[in-house]
Amino acid sequence: MNGEWGPDEERLLDAPTIRPYVIARGRTEAQDRFDLISLAVTVRPTTGTEIGLDPEHQAIVRLCRRPLSVAEIAAHLDLPAGIVRVLLGDLFDRGFVAVQQPQPEMDVLDERMYKAVLDGLRAL
Amino acid sequence: MAFARSDSVQTPPKMPKAIKLLIAGGFGVGKTTMVGAVSEIRPLRTEETLTDRSVGVDDLSGVEAKATTTVAMDFGRISIGQDFVLYLFGTPGQERFWFVWDELARGALGAVVLADTRRLADCFPSVDYFERRGTPFVVAVNCFEGAPVFELDEVKLALNLSQDVPIMLCDARKRESGKEVLIELVKHAYGKRPTTAAH
Numbered sequence: 001m002n003g004e005w006g007p008d009e010e011r012l013l014d015a016p017t018i019r020p021y022v023i024a025r026g027r028t029e030a031q032d033r034f035d036l037i038s039l040a041v042t043v044r045p046t047t048g049t050e051i052g053l054d055p056e057h058q059a060i061v062r063l064c065r066r067p068l069s070v071a072e073i074a075a076h077l078d079l080p081a082g083i084v085r086v087l088l089g090d091l092f093d094r095g096f097v098a099v100q101q102p103q104p105e106m107d108v109l110d111e112r113m114y115k116a117v118l119d120g121l122r123a124l
Numbered sequence: 125m126a127f128a129r130s131d132s133v134q135t136p137p138k139m140p141k142a143i144k145l146l147i148a149g150g151f152g153v154g155k156t157t158m159v160g161a162v163s164e165i166r167p168l169r170t171e172e173t174l175t176d177r178s179v180g181v182d183d184l185s186g187v188e189a190k191a192t193t194t195v196a197m198d199f200g201r202i203s204i205g206q207d208f209v210l211y212l213f214g215t216p217g218q219e220r221f222w223f224v225w226d227e228l229a230r231g232a233l234g235a236v237v238l239a240d241t242r243r244l245a246d247c248f249p250s251v252d253y254f255e256r257r258g259t260p261f262v263v264a265v266n267c268f269e270g271a272p273v274f275e276l277d278e279v280k281l282a283l284n285l286s287q288d289v290p291i292m293l294c295d296a297r298k299r300e301s302g303k304e305v306l307i308e309l310v311k312h313a314y315g316k317r318p319t320t321a322a323h
Contacts, residue, residue, distance in 0.1 A: 035144075035227075035230070035231065036144070036170065036211075036213070036227070036228070037142040037143075037144050037211045037231075038142070039139050039140070039142050039209075041137060041139060067137070067139045067140065069142060069201075069209075069211060071168070071170040071197075071199055071211065071213075072168060072170075072201070074170040074171065075168035075169055075170050075199075076168075080170075080171045080172060080173045080194070081170050081171065081172050082172060082173055098139075100139045100141075100142070102141070102142050102143070102144065102231050111314075113141070113143075113208065114310060114313070114314040114317075116204060116205070116207060116208060117143065117204055117208055117210065117310050118307060118310050118311065118314075120202075120204030120205060120208065121202070121204070121303055121306050121307050121310065122303075122307060124162075124202070124299075124303050
């Protein structure tokens with residue numbers, strides 16, 4: 001997302017949009033932090049009694065026992081990707097998940113990556 | 125960059141590197157079919173919610189009196205051993221969602237432009253987009269039954285593709301065929317990658 005929304009900017013919302021933004025408590029600024037293919041993995045399980053963690057946060061922590069992309073988390077939880085970015089930001093800030101960003105520039109130069117991917121595709 | 129916190133967390137397990145590939149082309153050309161054919165998981169759907177402002181940046185004609193628009197994208201995954209995971213995203217068909225394309229294309233290794241010879245013009249916007257952005261791409265002509273058969277050179281000419289853009293026939297329903305297209309794409313992207321010497 002472009003992160004253009006001001007904090008007190010008024011916007012019209014249609015009904016299906018409201019619920020996800022309630023979950024994210026109206027925050028959208030964290031959306032720039034994570035790509036659709038940023039990978040998240042749980043590094044500290046929740047106890048279920050933490051203050052400020054919604055069921056959706058807990059669901060992400062449970063899902064990410066194995067590394068999953070933002071896109072996959074969004075699909076599994078049936079939430080817009082932008083909301084998942086916000087929730088993931090919360091979990092990252094509180095140390096429940098580690099997030100690995102894609103490294104486009106390094107990858108593009110990495111000859112071994114191309115070779116590994118080609119070999120992997122051929123072996124499918 | 126990998127975010128890491130030094131306090132109160134276990135060492136995160138080694139994570140694979142995620143690589144993004146795009147499958148683009150006109151509406152109904154078989155993008156999701158191709159994603160499904162090669163993906164190790166059933167294609168998933170993710171949604172981006174856009175504000176009217178984002179949607180209207182390039183093309184005001186598409187903006188209705190609605191504050192938000194939801195764009196759905198289908199995607200699949202191919203794990204390459206323990207080290208890499210490919211994510212294949214079908215791009216949203218409508219041109220007014222360039223905004224989403226920009227996000228999708230950022231960091232993408234390359235793109236497949238699927239073409240249907242019955243509606244060749246439908247893939248022009250995708251070709252233009254990736255050419256302009258400098259994203260490596262290949263053109264795969266999906267062989268629909270009953271579609272007119274053209275020589276690939278003719279299609280290449282019709283699309284005004286530069287000589288080095290690979291073009292091939294494919295059957296988006298078949299895993300083997302989709303795999304061949306992806307292999308061509310990765311080979312092409314490898315050839316187009318900026319070399320360290322150029323910097």
